Amino acid sequence: MSKDSEELLVPWPRVVAFTRQLSHDVRNGLNAIDLEASFITELNADPEIAGELKKLRAMVLNTTKLLQGVSAALGSLSMNPIDLEANILLHEVRERLIKLHPEEMPLVKWTEKLAGELVEVDIERLWGAVRELFENAFQQHEKGKAIAFDASSDAGHLILELREEKSGPVETADWGAPFMSKRRGGLGLGLFHVRQVLAAHGGTWTPAHEAGALVTRLTLPLKK
Numbered sequence: 001m002s003k004d005s006e007e008l009l010v011p012w013p014r015v016v017a018f019t020r021q022l023s024h025d026v027r028n029g030l031n032a033i034d035l036e037a038s039f040i041t042e043l044n045a046d047p048e049i050a051g052e053l054k055k056l057r058a059m060v061l062n063t064t065k066l067l068q069g070v071s072a073a074l075g076s077l078s079m080n081p082i083d084l085e086a087n088i089l090l091h092e093v094r095e096r097l098i099k100l101h102p103e104e105m106p107l108v109k110w111t112e113k114l115a116g117e118l119v120e121v122d123i124e125r126l127w128g129a130v131r132e133l134f135e136n137a138f139q140q141h142e143k144g145k146a147i148a149f150d151a152s153s154d155a156g157h158l159i160l161e162l163r164e165e166k167s168g169p170v171e172t173a174d175w176g177a178p179f180m181s182k183r184r185g186g187l188g189l190g191l192f193h194v195r196q197v198l199a200a201h202g203g204t205w206t207p208a209h210e211a212g213a214l215v216t217r218l219t220l221p222l223k224k
Contacts, residue, residue, distance in 0.1 A: 084121055096127060166214050
């Protein structure tokens with residue numbers, strides 16, 4: 001193998017810095033496009049043109065949000081943890097999921113086996129991780145297959161388990177690695193971010209195929 005074809009290893013901080021700078025520069029260009037579209041809208045009274053410009057501005061906004069999400073997923077996490085009862089945390093998470101996915105949540109068999117356990121948690125960070133897992137489950141749900149969520153505690157940890165029945169085996173070996181995605185349009189950063197969030201809490205994220213189901217386990221240390 002020649003030197004030119006050898007795998008190039010780049011230090012992760014350099015990747016993060018490059019991505020942030022690129023995202024910043026592209027967002028500046030998108031903001032300029034948005035301002036120009038706004039200016040043209042004010043100059044032109046044609047409702048058809050105004051409608052098209054509105055669509056253009058919406059596309060610019062969505063792309064800007066995508067770039068912001070990429071930068072956030074790659075960077076280090078700032079944490080604001082608080083002590084909270086696990087059942088209160090899960091109540092908040094469930095209510096948010098119901099609001100976001102009112103049609104899909106009735107498919108989920110939700111079970112909690114808790115008794116006032118405390119966790120030290122950044123609610124917004126953990127919410128983002130759980131939302132990512134549920135949205136993946138809803139997007140890849142097989143009709144007629146069950147989805148179950150179970151919360152319990154064991155050996156000093158809060159255990160959250162999402163179980164999705166599957167018609168065939170699911171390979172999870174490379175899940176959580178950055179830039180690895182088998183979903184069309186995916187960037188391979190969602191599960192990477194989930195893993196980072198759980199690690200920042202001193203917990204774990206473990207996906208596996210078990211007995212005809214994709215099982216995703218999250219663990220968080222209980223507050224002593």
